[in-house]
Amino acid sequence: xxxxxxxxxxxxRRHLALDEAQRQRLKALPPPPCLDALLHQQRFVVLDLETTxxxxxxxxxxxxxxxxxxxxxxDMAQQFECTLRRQVKVNEAVLIHGIAPSExxxxxPPAEALLSFMEFAADSVMLAFHAPFDQRMLARALxxxxxxNLENPFLDVADLAPMxxxxxLTRRGSLDYWMNYFGIDIAQRHHASADALATAEIAxxxxxxxxxxGIERVEELAQRARYWQRARQAALGSI
Amino acid sequence: MSKNDGFAAVGKxxxxxxxQGTMHFLLRxxxxxxxxxxxxxxxxxxxxxxxxxxxxxxxxxxxxxxxxVYIVKQGLVLGQRxxxxxxxxxxxxxxxxxxxxxxxxxxxxxxxxxxxxAAEDTFCLQLGRAAFVRTYNQSEAFRxxxxxxxxxxxGQVHQQVQLQAAETLGAQYSLETRLNILASANPVxxxxxxxxxxxxxxxxxxxxxxxxMVDDSDYPIGIFTLRxxxxxxxxxxxxxxxPLDELMTPDPIHLPPTAxxxxxxxxxxxxxxxxxxxxxxxxxxxxxxxxxxxxLQRVDLVHLARTISAAPHIDSLVELREEIAHLxxxxxxxxxxxxxxxxxxTQLNDHTVARVIELMIEExxxxxxxxxxxxxxxxxxxxxxxxxxxxxxxxFEAGSPEEAEQIRQRxxxxxxxxxxxxxxxxxxxxxxxxxxxxxxLCLSRQEWLRRFMGIIQNPTRDNLMxxxxxxxxxxxxxPSEGCRQLSEALLQMIEGNSLFQHMMAANALRHxxxxxxxxxxxxxxxxxxxxxxxxxxxxxxxxxxxxRILALAHGISECNTLERLxxxxxxxxxKPQAAAAYEEAYDFxxxxxxxxxxxxxxxxxxxxxxxxxxxxxxxxxxxxxESFRQAQRLQTSLGVRYQL
Numbered sequence: 001x002x003x004x005x006x007x008x009x010x011x012x013r014r015h016l017a018l019d020e021a022q023r024q025r026l027k028a029l030p031p032p033p034c035l036d037a038l039l040h041q042q043r044f045v046v047l048d049l050e051t052t053x054x055x056x057x058x059x060x061x062x063x064x065x066x067x068x069x070x071x072x073x074x075d076m077a078q079q080f081e082c083t084l085r086r087q088v089k090v091n092e093a094v095l096i097h098g099i100a101p102s103e104x105x106x107x108x109p110p111a112e113a114l115l116s117f118m119e120f121a122a123d124s125v126m127l128a129f130h131a132p133f134d135q136r137m138l139a140r141a142l143x144x145x146x147x148x149n150l151e152n153p154f155l156d157v158a159d160l161a162p163m164x165x166x167x168x169l170t171r172r173g174s175l176d177y178w179m180n181y182f183g184i185d186i187a188q189r190h191h192a193s194a195d196a197l198a199t200a201e202i203a204x205x206x207x208x209x210x211x212x213x214g215i216e217r218v219e220e221l222a223q224r225a226r227y228w229q230r231a232r233q234a235a236l237g238s239i
Numbered sequence: 240m241s242k243n244d245g246f247a248a249v250g251k252x253x254x255x256x257x258x259q260g261t262m263h264f265l266l267r268x269x270x271x272x273x274x275x276x277x278x279x280x281x282x283x284x285x286x287x288x289x290x291x292x293x294x295x296x297x298x299x300x301x302x303x304x305x306x307x308v309y310i311v312k313q314g315l316v317l318g319q320r321x322x323x324x325x326x327x328x329x330x331x332x333x334x335x336x337x338x339x340x341x342x343x344x345x346x347x348x349x350x351x352x353x354x355x356x357a358a359e360d361t362f363c364l365q366l367g368r369a370a371f372v373r374t375y376n377q378s379e380a381f382r383x384x385x386x387x388x389x390x391x392x393x394g395q396v397h398q399q400v401q402l403q404a405a406e407t408l409g410a411q412y413s414l415e416t417r418l419n420i421l422a423s424a425n426p427v428x429x430x431x432x433x434x435x436x437x438x439x440x441x442x443x444x445x446x447x448x449x450x451x452m453v454d455d456s457d458y459p460i461g462i463f464t465l466r467x468x469x470x471x472x473x474x475x476x477x478x479x480x481x482p483l484d485e486l487m488t489p490d491p492i493h494l495p496p497t498a499x500x501x502x503x504x505x506x507x508x509x510x511x512x513x514x515x516x517x518x519x520x521x522x523x524x525x526x527x528x529x530x531x532x533x534x535l536q537r538v539d540l541v542h543l544a545r546t547i548s549a550a551p552h553i554d555s556l557v558e559l560r561e562e563i564a565h566l567x568x569x570x571x572x573x574x575x576x577x578x579x580x581x582x583x584x585t586q587l588n589d590h591t592v593a594r595v596i597e598l599m600i601e602e603x604x605x606x607x608x609x610x611x612x613x614x615x616x617x618x619x620x621x622x623x624x625x626x627x628x629x630x631x632x633x634x635f636e637a638g639s640p641e642e643a644e645q646i647r648q649r650x651x652x653x654x655x656x657x658x659x660x661x662x663x664x665x666x667x668x669x670x671x672x673x674x675x676x677x678x679x680l681c682l683s684r685q686e687w688l689r690r691f692m693g694i695i696q697n698p699t700r701d702n703l704m705x706x707x708x709x710x711x712x713x714x715x716x717x718p719s720e721g722c723r724q725l726s727e728a729l730l731q732m733i734e735g736n737s738l739f740q741h742m743m744a745a746n747a748l749r750h751x752x753x754x755x756x757x758x759x760x761x762x763x764x765x766x767x768x769x770x771x772x773x774x775x776x777x778x779x780x781x782x783x784x785x786x787r788i789l790a791l792a793h794g795i796s797e798c799n800t801l802e803r804l805x806x807x808x809x810x811x812x813x814k815p816q817a818a819a820a821y822e823e824a825y826d827f828x829x830x831x832x833x834x835x836x837x838x839x840x841x842x843x844x845x846x847x848x849x850x851x852x853x854x855x856x857x858x859x860x861x862x863x864x865e866s867f868r869q870a871q872r873l874q875t876s877l878g879v880r881y882q883l
Contacts, residue, residue, distance in 0.1 A: 076257070
């Protein structure tokens, strides 16, 4: 089944419905950033995707919310919020996100939405809670809709939090867990932009802690996260 | 239009989810809740959200001209300034969610004088100069706030209270309203020589309850009211041809048009009259009736005072207590300030005490010696709330110790009856036996003097405690001259005794206000009082005691705390701004306490001074904290003054 679906997707891609202007915009997207900047100088885009479900191969992105951390602060003027025009069945995920099918039908064409998002993100480092999920969902959408390879590096807030706050005795808490721990109060949970803001606020707390620990560059933070992940996996494997 | 519809009207096709979320947060606080939504939305869009861990500095004098203001979104920020001695920092401000800093420095384009430090993990919205200026130019509410700072918030609370009152009773009415607005503009008048018949005809034709007789220059020389008419008819003496001059009340009480409704209410109560002439430049310009004052308010202060003074027995006085509570409730709802309310409670209590004494003399028989009924403590300061117990004594004149003893024995049985009757009227018996029936408190003037001298020369703990009760004294019934002489002598003794002043000042610092360095309020941790603080002991007493020592040491005979503060400010003992700030803070705590009592009464709970600060709204919490901080400042300055 998967094979047939993959084949079908490839067939679709051949018929990418991009107009000339969109193709130019796609070409103009900057290359991915290198990670040697200081933490407070790097632009980060904190994103949260709402999807029809958790299946990385089958489910699709229905909305994107993102906020920007620049100069060590969340810039309220630089936010991204977009619902994609999709035809989906009313399933649980839709109910959780509270996005009605009618709203989806009124959304942006997916190619345009994704292109605008990549222009917004540009050469930023991406941050997300459970980043591998968002990274793979976004990469697949970009591949399918734009034929674009996502190369921006991702940092996972769900890893950074327990790494930088080892005193919190949780293995890998949920976003709700960390929001609760840091006392972050967001009115509209399970909305892409609100979740992105919550994640960004946690990220500010984490960067503050990282700098206190002497971690100054993005690269160091990414490196430490990789070691931490490996050590954790080793520890889990040895049990 | 609801706030949600408002967002749609902001003028943008879509306000971002997170901008809306932040606006919803800010809309809980002044001045943001008074700003137009489009202005607020634009302001939020220009903000940056920053995080500071506990202990992180945010901005300080070293950062030069202020380029950003900060709005606390979550957490707590401390504003600290160098101490006077210069060897450290003291916290002068606690900035909680919804509050801004450093606004004054931003407006005056200078560096801030305070160091702002995150007291706990804190998120702040940062608004840059350009955005600040744009918002300042666009929004009047924001501009007002920026220019007036926090002091305007206190005014808002009063406004809010009054607004709510106007809403509940549908009357735009406050006790501060001037008489030229309230009084009927074209009073019905007559000239000397008019007959009773003609006068009554005139009143009937104009549908009025009073007729003022004026002289050639329109100055009121008499007033005739329906009540007078009733009296004339009841006496059976009424001859309709009789000239009104013989039946009216001559020289009617008058007030200027600039006097307030409150002045009028007090005058009516004091003089037991129902009409007041309004006179400007020697001419009658209006008449104000009790009805004009209270019909809108359904608050019948005058009636109540009169009923108290005419109560036929103690039982009727007991019933009236209920009405007093109701009256206070109404007046509180009408935006009367705490000073006015405590005044009125005191006034009604004084009437009650006087009536109780009269009734007991009638019942028990006249002791045959003149005596003065003294009151102490909060009653002496005219600061009674509904929750009150007795603190009283008797003063009389005697030529010798033997004579004093004789008179005492004659007065004590009566004193006991009075104390008991007062208890039934709701003035509970004093635990510490500070009552006239205590032989040690039924004294001749010489004995009182000796007693006070003993306290001053020997300031033990007990004596200091007594001083805080006895030295706020006044007379409520009987000749007042003896009491005046007593307090004059008292002031002289204290002025000349610096050791006693020192001890009293130390005593005034016993109760530090319940605010912490890092938490907003310090509340009881355990027991039945868990999570509450004591508004009286921890909030009002620091002011009362601090101000008392300053007043007594500087020869101010006034006992009322606010009045003492005003005089201390006027004489330069305190800086006028400081005195005004203390006054405002004291007033606010008193108001909070009264509102608490009213709530308890309505809920049928026993009255208590313990408040859970979490039950207050954000604005009230913030002002209460600021008020406690003023108490702390007063205590600190006492400490410096008396080198404690």
